[in-house]
Amino acid sequence: MLRDSHPNKSITIHDVAKAADVSKSTVSLVLQGSPLIRDETAERVREAARKLGYVYNRRAAELRRQASNTVGVVINDLMNPFFAEVLVGIERRLVDAGYIVLMAHTHESLDRQRKVLASMREQNAAGLIICPAFDTPRTLTKEVQAWGIPLVVMVRSLGAGSYDYAGSDNERGVLLAMRHLLARGHKRIGFLGGRSGVVYEQRLRGYAGALEEAGIRLDERLIIASDPSRQGGSDAMAAMLRIKLKITAAVCYNDITAFGALATLGEHGLRAGTDFALIGFDNVLAAAHSNPPLTTVDIRPDDLGEHAAAALMARIENPQLKRQVYLAEPRLVLRQSG
Template identity: 45%
Template structure:
């Protein structure tokens, strides 16, 4: 009987790791720790596996109609809408997409990118997990794989990027709350160690300073950028002695959670407390009350990122370019109006500062 050929899957099973980790070891990637590398190499020796590097290189360099899309949190509807926008462009261009969610795990991100490279992707669009470093993109750059980073900036990555104007959006939203009469305005949600949070907090603080208001550090409450994170953030904010009367939220998911937390305290968003989100996901318009938010146009951003990637794929040249998408403040009911204590209902979908971006400040932070 002929002995069946040993495969990467057999090695992965014997070593107790993923197929992608085995591939990284075979490619001599520095992303694998030495203990894991030794275990995989031992399995390779024990099973008598022979790596056909020529065939592997052919797979990695052959032109394909496959692109990789990697996002850090697919449970957030912003990223779902972002992926829909990418799909609109890629599908019409005849490309198949491999979509992966990292859940903010760097290990998961490295594994899915390695797996995508095994399938010979022609390009990659990625919203990086927290802690992603510029060095994570070096293997892709060396292999000539076009990359477009979206949403989060990675300093020194030397790949294309598409970001939203986080500073201008946060500043305009905060200025709007100040104009409504609020003097204790919180910034709720988001991880403190991301460039997106840093830029939005800068915009928030500069708006306070311009309005003659002190930036109270206690009013910046970090939390997971999720609905549950929003509930936790407003609970902490309500424990402050001099409580806020309004909040700019890191994103719409946090804003929805803030509204849930307010109602748990018998407070009504838009009447008893002003709430502003950031993103303008589909649910923002149909929420009760309808959510005032900074519109990033996630589907439009996805289409634009896909177009940037296709441009590089079709030209055959990997040339990094940086784009910053303008944003706009969409005023609905959740922020309230000047009329009541903080409420009374604002007009539907009033758009302010439609051409933000004249004072853009995209900081070079990781």
């Protein structure tokens, strides 16, 4: 139930949000006339504002929305060294241009992502760079654009849209890895790690496409899904070894999955590169120093971060730019594991 305020109290947007049982960002969108909020929610917010006597100061809101020198960067998994290296590239480019980088880690939580984005909006961020958490709705880009904040999506695409994007050619990257293994005579090749999402689907297409090129029928049993983590890679490799289908090689969803797979091979008395061929994806710095050094698909993470930052700065400078898309061209780095 909506509550009347004390007559002497200075009413704020926080009070309206509390009375209407919504977030401050929702109240702000309603008061700005945004079409993104459902009618019943918008009416509840307006009723709360009327009851509390809140008057929306549009001029003050416009002043608050003036660009700052702070850029928000939202990372889904900072435990993965790939994203740490991407962040280095982003920071290098933005700091050199005089921006302050405000970083947040969502740990794949949609609720946390929503909260950090709302906070960055309230901090009047000049722009946002985000690698979306799993299952992020495609409407996120339109919502942020409605805030008037320049946005770049990186690594994980959110499908068709007008937003700027920086990522890699995932399908071609896995295709290169598979062609290498097939040329070395491997016929039973697995795919380890990942579960869902655009990146996973693109990398699987590269896997399936290479098999089709070679005239080899895809065997679903050779695709072992797991969390894209060390533990996920370890568990996926253990599952692959248990099925005893004479698998001699595997491409991993990413390098951190491959590190877990390397450990499990060792626990079973097998060595990558001698007993089993293993290829990662990303080429994080640690890949050159694993045991054995990891063959991987290089998409130059820090360079990708720099391109994401450059796209955001271009968008801030000129909001009318046509859509910017950067796809890192993958290249295979041969080391001992594959």
